[in-house]
Amino acid sequence: MAGSSFGTVFRITTWGESHGKALGVVIDGCPAGLPLEEADIQRYLDRRRPGTSSITTPRKEEDAVEILSGVFEGLTTGTPISLMVKNTSQISRDYSEIAAVYRPGHADYTFDKKYGFRDYRGGGRSSGRETVGRVAAGAIACKILERLGIFVCAYTRSIGPIQADMSRFDRAFILSSPTAMPDPEASMAAMAYLEETRHNTDSAGGCMECIVEGLPAGIGDPVFEKLDANLAKAVMSIGAVKAVEIGDGSLVSQRKGSENNDGFRAEDGRVTKTSNHAGGILGGISDGDILVVRAHVKPTPSIFLTQQTITRDMENTQINIKGRHDPIIVPRAVVVMECMTALTVLDAMMINMPAKLESLEQFYGKK
Amino acid sequence: MAGSSFGTVFRITTWGESHGKALGVVIDGCPAGLPLEEADIQRYLDRRRPGTSSITTPRKEEDAVEILSGVFEGLTTGTPISLMVKNTSQISRDYSEIAAVYRPGHADYTFDKKYGFRDYRGGGRSSGRETVGRVAAGAIACKILERLGIFVCAYTRSIGPIQADMSRFDRAFILSSPTAMPDPEASMAAMAYLEETRHNTDSAGGCMECIVEGLPAGIGDPVFEKLDANLAKAVMSIGAVKAVEIGDGSLVSQRKGSENNDGFRAEDGRVTKTSNHAGGILGGISDGDILVVRAHVKPTPSIFLTQQTITRDMENTQINIKGRHDPIIVPRAVVVMECMTALTVLDAMMINMPAKLESLEQFYGKK
C-alpha cells in the first residue's frame, strides 16, 4: 500500500532508494508565503551526511538538494514543494552475495517475503538513505515552527553504556559534536567506546532524545490522534528504532502516583508545572510545557563478524558483511528524529485551528 | 479534528463519554461472512470490567453490548457494524470541585485549553471508559485473526517493582488472575504490593506486553506505515501509556550488534531465527516470528493525597480527590492493548493483499 506519506494537512511523500537515480520528497499543504531557499534545507541535510568523522562512513554523500516546484520568487505558493537529491556517489560494486543471502538484522528477508524480490543495492528502499526525504521536508516544518516561536531540538542521550549528563547540556555542542551529544565529556567517552567497538568489528546501539520548546497547550486530538500517539508512530517509523518514550517513559511503570503526578502552579497569569514527568502531554494533548520524546536505536546490523543466516533458496549459510558501515546509527539519526517530531507537531497545530467554534467564527467572521 | 477513527481498510470509529447516555463504536470494512453474535464481543468487554477484585473499582459496570447494524442472519454483511453499550450505573454525584479545579495527571487542563470547556463528569471523553469501543471492535478483529490461525495475547508484565517470571508463563492464568499476570507467584506478590499502595492512598504503575503468534511474514509497509510504527501509535493512544517497545525495546540501546542481530535458520523448508530480539519485525515488516510489543503505564493519577494545582480561574489551590479509583490501571488495560494490537495487525493484513502484482492477477484472473 501507499506507505510513503506522512501527515494529514501538512503531508509529505518520500521516494527513492539507496542506489537509484535520486531521492526526494513532495511536501503538500505547506502554507503559502514562507520564504524558502535551498540553503534552508541543505543545512539539515548536511547534518545527516556521513564522512565527517571516524564514526561515520567515509562514503562521500554530497546530497545537494534542488527545489523543483512550489516556490515562486522566493516564497512558498501553497502548492506542492518537490525536493530532489541526486545520488551521485553510489559506487558500482558487486552485490551478488547481498542479492543471494539475507543479512541478519536487515529487511532483506521481509522485503522478499512481501514483494517477491527486492532492490538489493545498498538496501534499496530500506536503506538509511530513505531519510533524505524526511529531513528535507522536516527542515521546512522546523522553519515554520520557528516563526511561531517553537523550537525543536534532538540530540544523542546515550551511546552504548555512556550516558550524557544533562547537567552539562550544551546546545551549541550538539551540532559540532561527532556524536551529537550535548555533553562534551560524555561525547569524548563515547568516541572512545565507539573506537573500541569498531576495532572489534562490532557495532553499538544508543538513545536519542528530542525536546520541543514553546509549544502552546491544546495541540493533539483525543483518542487515536493523540499527539504522543502520532509522535510514537513518527519516531518508531525511523529505521532501527525499537522503543519510544514520552517524558519519563518506561520509568513510570515502577512509580507511585504521588511520585509521578505533576502539580499545576499559576504564576503571573501563566501556568507552570511543579515537575514534567509527563513530558508535556496530558491525555494526548500538549500542556504547554516542554515536550520530551526519546527513542532507543539498535546497533548497526551490518557487522563484520561471521553470522548464521540463509540464502534466498532456503539454504543455511554464513555471511561476512563487507564494505564500510557506521559503527552506530544514532548520531546521524538525530536530525531525522528532530524532523519527524517537527512534522508531527506542525500538522497537529494546523489541524487544531478549528477546534473551537469561536476560532472558526473569528476566522471567517461571525454573521 | 476527527480523531476517533483508527485503521484504513478495517476502520473503527469510537464515541461516548464516561457519563453520557452510552458509548459505542462503528466498525467499517469488516469482511462479509463472519459469524458474529453479541456474546463474541461481551467476552472481551467483561475482561475490562471493574468490580472483580479489591484492586478494581467496585462500581458496577454492566457494559452489555448491543449489535445495532451490519449483521444479518448471524453473519457480518460487509457494511458498518454499530455496537452500543448503555451507561447504566453512572452515579449522579457532585462534580463541582472537579469542574472548577484541574486534577494533576489528568486531561482536565488540556481539554479546557483545546476546546474552551469540557464534560467534567467522570473525565468525559478522556475517561478510561472510552476504551469500551476499542475493546468491542477489537473482539471482532481477534475473531477474524483466529480464523487465520493468528493469536493475540496480552498480559501484565510487571506491577510496580514486581516482575512476572516468564519461565512460569501460564496462559490460562491470565484471564482468571486479578492482575492479568501470567505468573501466579508474581501475581500474588503484586496483589500484596497493591494492597499496601492502596493502604497508603497511593497508586502504582505497571508494564503490559502483547504477543502475536502465527502472523505470516510480509505484513506492514515500508517507511511510514511500518507495522511497528502503527503498533506504536495504537498502543501509545491508550490512556496512561508513556512508552512502547518492540521486541527487546529499550535494551537495544546498550547492546552490541553481535548481541542484537537474530540469525536466520532454515529447517525443513521453514525459516526460523536463532533469537527474536527484533520482536518479529524487520524494516517495519513482520518476519514470521512471534510479534512482541510492550507498554509502560503510569500510575493512576487519581490519588487521595493532597496535591498542588490550580483552578479554572488560575488560582493556586490544593486538591483532595475523593471517590473510589483503581490503585493501578494495567490489569484492565491489558485487554485494550490486545485489541489495539489485533486491529493494527488485521488492517495491515488486509492492506497487504495486493502487494504483489501476482496476487492481484490471481485474485481477478490474469487475462
Add this chain to the structure above:
Amino acid sequence: MAGSSFGTVFRITTWGESHGKALGVVIDGCPAGLPLEEADIQRYLDRRRPGTSSITTPRKEEDAVEILSGVFEGLTTGTPISLMVKNTSQISRDYSEIAAVYRPGHADYTFDKKYGFRDYRGGGRSSGRETVGRVAAGAIACKILERLGIFVCAYTRSIGPIQADMSRFDRAFILSSPTAMPDPEASMAAMAYLEETRHNTDSAGGCMECIVEGLPAGIGDPVFEKLDANLAKAVMSIGAVKAVEIGDGSLVSQRKGSENNDGFRAEDGRVTKTSNHAGGILGGISDGDILVVRAHVKPTPSIFLTQQTITRDMENTQINIKGRHDPIIVPRAVVVMECMTALTVLDAMMINMPAKLESLEQFYGKK
C-alpha cells in the same frame, strides 16, 4: 473497505440498514461550543420523511433522533457526536421473492457479487434509509454554516418533463411543497404528472439543485481536492444520482468561450461577476459568488410493471414488485443533497484555515 465515512477534519461515519434495529451517524471533528439540541436535527430529518403526500410512501417513519454523546450542557464538546434513530415501523413481511430474485435497477445483484450475500430486507444498506445518518449530520453542518453567514438551499428543479421556472422562485414554498419545487405553478403541474405516472404503475425521474450563498472566496484545494470535485463525489454518492453539474454544467460543452467566461467587476471594494456560468468555482476554488450544483436522479427503480430478470441461481425469470413505493425519489432526496453540500463546504472551510502562513502566525502568535 471502510466506505461509510465522509470528510477529513469534519468527518461523519454513517451506519444502519433499512430493517435493522436502528440507523445513525457519528460526527467527529465538530468544533466545540455549538449550541445543539435534538430539535435542530429533527427539523432536517422530518424533511426526508415520507407519508406527507400522495407522492411519498404512506409508511410511517417517525425517525426520532437521539443524541448519545458529544454534547454537554447544551453545547458540543469537540468530541464525537453520536446520533441514533431507531427503526420502529418496519413491517414484518415476506421477503422470500426479493431474497431470491434480483430487482432491476437496484443494488441486489451487485451486493451479492461483492459480499457473497446481502441483507435483502427493504434493500438493507443500499436502501434510501441509509441517508438518515447523512441528514442528521448535515443538519449540524448547516447550523455551523449559518453562524458564519453561509446558507445552503436545495430544491427540485424538474420532475419528468416539468421544469421549475426560476423567475417564480419562492424559497418558502420549497419546504411546504410536496415536490420541493420553488415554483408553485410547476409544482402543481408536476403533481399531476406524478399522479398519472403512478396510475400507470410507473415512476419518474427528476433534477435537483443546491445553491450556497455567502461562501467566501478561496475555499477548496487545487488539483484533487477541488471544491467541485468533492461536491461531485458528495452528490454522486447519493443513491440514484446519475449526473452532477456545477454552474451551467453540461451546457458548457456547446458554448463559445466568449459566451461562457464570467467577467469580474469591482464595486465599492467588493468583487462581483458579470455572470455566474461557473457556478461560483474557478480552478476548484470558490470565487465568492453563489455556488450552484445540480443532480439528475433516475426514476424509482421499484415499479409494478413486469420486468425481465434473473434469480440468485442464475435462472431467467420475471418479477412483479409489490408493496408501496414513491413514484419519484427527488422530493425526499433534496434535503440529502443540501446536507451533503453543507458537509463538503464546511470541511473545506476548516481545512482551508492554515492555507496562508500569515493565518497560522496570527492564530498562534508570531514570535
Add this chain to the structure above:
Amino acid sequence: MAGSSFGTVFRITTWGESHGKALGVVIDGCPAGLPLEEADIQRYLDRRRPGTSSITTPRKEEDAVEILSGVFEGLTTGTPISLMVKNTSQISRDYSEIAAVYRPGHADYTFDKKYGFRDYRGGGRSSGRETVGRVAAGAIACKILERLGIFVCAYTRSIGPIQADMSRFDRAFILSSPTAMPDPEASMAAMAYLEETRHNTDSAGGCMECIVEGLPAGIGDPVFEKLDANLAKAVMSIGAVKAVEIGDGSLVSQRKGSENNDGFRAEDGRVTKTSNHAGGILGGISDGDILVVRAHVKPTPSIFLTQQTITRDMENTQINIKGRHDPIIVPRAVVVMECMTALTVLDAMMINMPAKLESLEQFYGKK
C-alpha cells in the same frame, strides 16, 4: 491542505507548475513485479502533447519522462515510483499584465484569494500542464488493468454542436485523430467548426466519454466510496470539467422507470443486461457491464476578444489575452480522463480484495 494526492491503496501525488523546473508524480502502492519502462509512460504523455495539429498550441512540449525510483531490473519493486518531466520549452516572456490582472474563467483570482499571491507564469499550478503527472501515473494503472483484461478507452463525444455518431465508432481512429473523436466524419466537421472558431478569435467547449470494458462485478464500496462517486470526483477534478455523467446521465431525469431500468438476463452461466442505461454501476458497485462516464468541458477561457475584468488592486479594466492557446481543451484532455478513470478503478479493485471473509481466508490460508 495536501490536495495533490489521489487514491487510497494505489495513491499518486502530483507536483509542478507550468513554468517551474519540472513536473512529476509519485506513485505509491504500485504492486511489485510489473515490467515497466519509460516508453510505457511516454506513449501516454505523447497523447496529451500539443503541437500536433492546427487545433493545439504549436508550443513544443517534449515532455520526456524519467523514472527516478521504484523500478529495479525492469520491474516495479512495490516502493514509490517517482516520475519527472523537465520543463524545457517554457519561453521567457512578459507576464506583467497577467500578474496584475485577473483573466476571466481562469483561477487567477481564486488562487490570490486563497494563498495571498500566485505563480502567474503560464497559470502556475492551475495550468493544464499539471495533468502531466496524472497521465504519467495513469499509464501505469492502465498497464496493470490490461494485464487483468480490463481496457479503459476515452474519446471525444462532441465538439461544440458536432456530435460523434457512435454507430461509426472506430477505436483506432481515436489515437490518430486531431479531435480524438472515434467518428471520422464528425471529426472532419469538428475541425471545420474549430477553424471557424479560431478565426473568430473565440474558443469551443466539448464533451468526452470514457468506457471501461472487462471490469468484474463487485467493485466499489457502498455509501461514500461508491465507484461512481469516486469517478465523479476523479473526472470533475480535471480542469474545465463542469459536469459528470454516469451511463445515460442527465437523460434519466426525464425518464420513466420502465424506460430506465435494465433487465438482467442469464445466458450460458453469464449474466448480461437487456440494456445499459446504468452505465455499468448499480448502488455504487460495478455490475460487470461496460462502465460509461462522460464529462462536459468548458471552452478554453483564454480568448483574444476584449473582456471586462479587474486588477489585483480592485480596479475595473479590460483584458486582451495574447499568446497562442488551443481553441478547445477536449482533445488533449481525453487521455487525462482515461488516466483518472483507470486510477479510480484500479484503486477500487485493490481495496475490494478483502471484502469477503472467504477471500481473506483463501489468501492467508484458513487454519
